[in-house]
Amino acid sequence: MSAQKPLSISQLAHRLDGEASEVWAVHDRALDMKAQGEDVILLCVGDPDFPTPEPIFYQALAAMKRDRTHYSPAQGELALRQAVAELESKTSPHPCDADDIVIFPGGTNALYSVFSCICNAGDEVVVPDPMYVGYCGVFDAVGIKTVPVPLKAEANFALDMDAMKAAITENTKAVIVNTPGNPCGNMMSREELAELAAYTHERGVWLISDEVYSMITFKQRHVSLRAAAAQLDNVIMVDGLSKSHAMSGWRIGWVVAPQSLVPHLTNLAGASVFGCPQFIQDAAAFALRHDDYYVAQMRDEYKKRRDFLVARINEMPGVSAESPDAGMFVMMRTDKVAASGQVFAERLLDEAGVSVVPGAGFGDVTADYVRITLAQPIDILAQAMARMAAMLNGDSARVAG
Ligand SMILES: Cc1ncc(COP(=O)(O)O)c(C=O)c1O
Structure with missing residues (x-):
């Protein structure tokens, strides 16, 4: 041969x-x-x-029976984006529109898509340490150089604002925070989120918050980055239904992003996922509206x-x-x-x-x-x-x- x-x-x-x-x-x-x-x-x-709560399951079944089993828009079904926008508008002083949202098959894919659209291989991203282990795969796939900011055991791994700011340099393209956090379950306060948002805005750096545990809080209510930030043009929020609605296998997540980024995210979703299943998005929209x-x-x-x-x-x-x-x-x-x-x-x-x-x-x-x-x-x-x-x-x- x-x-x-x-x-x-x-x-x-x-x-x-x-x-x-x-x-x-x-x-x-x-x-x-x-x-x-x-x-x-x-x-x-x-x-x-x-x-997964039974009413959500039956919504998916009913949607399948209605023939909601075909292609779906890359950005996501309007009804689901509207349901997310309603939720975001309720919890933030900034109004949120369905156009600000892109649907992805889960938070992981949403994060991968965000970083693929804002970073090139070799770019630096600042991330508190400890961090969710799934970020490693996303960062490696995109070729991101992570700049970990070690948090202190004495402070129960709460965010160290000074250390976060000090880690941001000319080479930093983005900062990611995870609130409530995995693994430690810490929540960032409104003041902390506002301060980091203002600082990253001033430095021309994206700030991403991963909020997939936003509905599993035991003490006070979750404050989202979008609710705390004064300006939204560098602010990206990722959330999904895996944890809060026991829907990990349904693969539904979303990104709320400024208009400068939404078309890029939509293009990438079109080139990769080509639309999440209609019947799952229908059930997800129902889930968000009937979940109390x-x-x-x-x-x-x-x-x-x-x-x-x-x-x-x-x-x-x-x-x-x-x-x-x-x-x-x-x-x-x-x-x-x-x-x-x-x-x-x-x-x-x-x-x-x-x-x-x-x-x-x-x-x-x-x-x-x-x-x-x-x-x-x-x-x-x-x-x-x-x-x-x-x-x-x-x-x-x-x-x-
Ligand atoms: C902090 C954090 N972000 C994102 C994810 C991804 O969740 P999913 O892709 O199921 O939406 C997880 C899952 O464990 C997580 O813990």
């Missing part, structure tokens, strides 16, 4: 080589153990355990789980947790009982059959933590905590579970 010129693989594809391997290693091993019949409790993933009851129900349940988990952790020897203000996770500190969160997570899986995410996956500053999901019912969380307590007390953890 004659020698063949190697077929090409893009730089983008190569930038994603090895993506996420380490972060999910414990979880992947737990899945393998479970597949082999072992008794493993999975506390890694932030995928709501609640079923079940969003509140889910939020209350997450709160109960948070209170249970934090109290239970703080009763145990050597580990501790702060109570998060929002979101779907509790961060547990492990430095008194293990060399790192990674070592702890591996031991917890091996000795107790419980899988959690090592904190190093979110940033160096959380290397002595593990992240525990609230997306499991209290009885499962209770079993997992009993096993962990037995392990820490030197008893046979598996028997205790």
